[in-house]
Amino acid sequence: MPDRHREKKSKYTLDRNIPGAFEGETVTRRGMMNLVANGAGAVAAAAFTLPALGFALAPIFKRQVWTWQPVGTPEDFTEANYVTKVVNITPGIGEAGNTIAYVRKRDPNIDTEPEDQYNHFIALSDKCMHLGCPVRYVQAAERFICPCHGGVYDFRGMVAGGPPVRPLDRFYTRTNETTGLVEVGPRYSVNNELQRFSPRFPGEPINGIGQFLYPAQFDTASPPPH
Amino acid sequence: MPRIPTPPLPKALQPKPKKPAESNGEVHTYPAPIDAGISVVDWLDERTAMSPGLRWLLWRKVPRGVNWPYTLGSATLFAFLNQAVTGVFLAMYYRPDVSGGAYESIRNINDNVFLGQLVHAMHKWGASVMIILIFLHMGRVFFYGAYKYPRELTWVIGVVLVILTLAMGFTGYLLPFDQRAYWASVVGININAGGPFIGPFLSNFLLGGADFGATTLSRFYAIHMLLIPGLMAALIGAHLYLVTKLGISAPPWIKADPQHDGDHAPDEAEV
Numbered sequence: 001m002p003d004r005h006r007e008k009k010s011k012y013t014l015d016r017n018i019p020g021a022f023e024g025e026t027v028t029r030r031g032m033m034n035l036v037a038n039g040a041g042a043v044a045a046a047a048f049t050l051p052a053l054g055f056a057l058a059p060i061f062k063r064q065v066w067t068w069q070p071v072g073t074p075e076d077f078t079e080a081n082y083v084t085k086v087v088n089i090t091p092g093i094g095e096a097g098n099t100i101a102y103v104r105k106r107d108p109n110i111d112t113e114p115e116d117q118y119n120h121f122i123a124l125s126d127k128c129m130h131l132g133c134p135v136r137y138v139q140a141a142e143r144f145i146c147p148c149h150g151g152v153y154d155f156r157g158m159v160a161g162g163p164p165v166r167p168l169d170r171f172y173t174r175t176n177e178t179t180g181l182v183e184v185g186p187r188y189s190v191n192n193e194l195q196r197f198s199p200r201f202p203g204e205p206i207n208g209i210g211q212f213l214y215p216a217q218f219d220t221a222s223p224p225p226h
Numbered sequence: 227m228p229r230i231p232t233p234p235l236p237k238a239l240q241p242k243p244k245k246p247a248e249s250n251g252e253v254h255t256y257p258a259p260i261d262a263g264i265s266v267v268d269w270l271d272e273r274t275a276m277s278p279g280l281r282w283l284l285w286r287k288v289p290r291g292v293n294w295p296y297t298l299g300s301a302t303l304f305a306f307l308n309q310a311v312t313g314v315f316l317a318m319y320y321r322p323d324v325s326g327g328a329y330e331s332i333r334n335i336n337d338n339v340f341l342g343q344l345v346h347a348m349h350k351w352g353a354s355v356m357i358i359l360i361f362l363h364m365g366r367v368f369f370y371g372a373y374k375y376p377r378e379l380t381w382v383i384g385v386v387l388v389i390l391t392l393a394m395g396f397t398g399y400l401l402p403f404d405q406r407a408y409w410a411s412v413v414g415i416n417i418n419a420g421g422p423f424i425g426p427f428l429s430n431f432l433l434g435g436a437d438f439g440a441t442t443l444s445r446f447y448a449i450h451m452l453l454i455p456g457l458m459a460a461l462i463g464a465h466l467y468l469v470t471k472l473g474i475s476a477p478p479w480i481k482a483d484p485q486h487d488g489d490h491a492p493d494e495a496e497v
Contacts, residue, residue: 060427148413
């Protein structure tokens, strides 16, 4: 708290009778040394803090590469049943980087979402949209069932019961013209109308307001030019 | 330079007055080993001036009526020390390698390393013990009203320590890298992502990318053994300083004694 009874010092060093003062000078030696020493300390601290922080946070901003993995010939897949295929989503870490895609041929009678070049084959992710446990396809019931908390999805991957907040994620698929093989691309998320969204974490509803509460991430792979 | 007044030495350590029969003018000397010990302590004390601080820390007055629940804080501290010591030695054998090495190194600790199964189990069960103890300690402080003025900051630091302890449990759970560890962490990270706006970014940070990747395990390992333990050690230091500085609160059922106002019964202070 400033002392009101003390006379206010002039800001000019000349008025304060400081030896070697210049006309119009306001910065004292002590003030200058304070600034330089603290400034140097701040620069030194920032010099190791900022790179370390950037190093730790960089993965948030990393963009994924768009890759295609062959999973079989078009004849391997039917409209009536899913074929279980192992696809790699993180290369270089062995089995921990693998996931499962349930693949079938698109059936225009039940698949009402608009057809384009990426969904001649339907490839569903096995990641439960409640909390990410692996779901299992049961052909007798034509349902996907999650072992963790009882999430159930119908044949198209829409939620049929339990806690999941949105239909099963999907993978882009295409038929490679040169090899003739069916290929699986990156994962994408869908809302209840099966509109495509960039991949979100399980447990994040993207119907209505949800798509704004859980914005697209920086690491989303962007579709390639075809 | 004025010295801070130091609390008196406890009775057991005060020099005893000589019996009349012994005081025949001789200078009392200690046997050589004790004398050497005294010289070492004196040498240290002359250079560090530690003894008032140690006396301040160790021989404190304690209010009447303290009971067993008051020991839960030290019990939690010992659980933390157990985790620290066993953790350091587990780190000598553990390999945070996603492509099979982590699981294999834990299997090696359990199956081949001398006392490995014991040290691993001490760390694993000690984690649960610490979480149980820290919550019992928290309950004791809450139900005795010991968080009230002037001990609010001690409480706040304690709550941060509870959160850090749970974070230790979460990050440590992944390290054995078996099916249970993997899927529990996947579920935990996805619960984390359920927070609107910031949740997905936090999960990306934890995963070190969009999906469970090569760096996720080493990230959890670094957080588990370097980041949080360092923070916890510093906060435990602050917590203990405040406990010593402010003293221990009496149980709520102890009424203030007008005869000993501001004084404590010295004979009941030993705990």
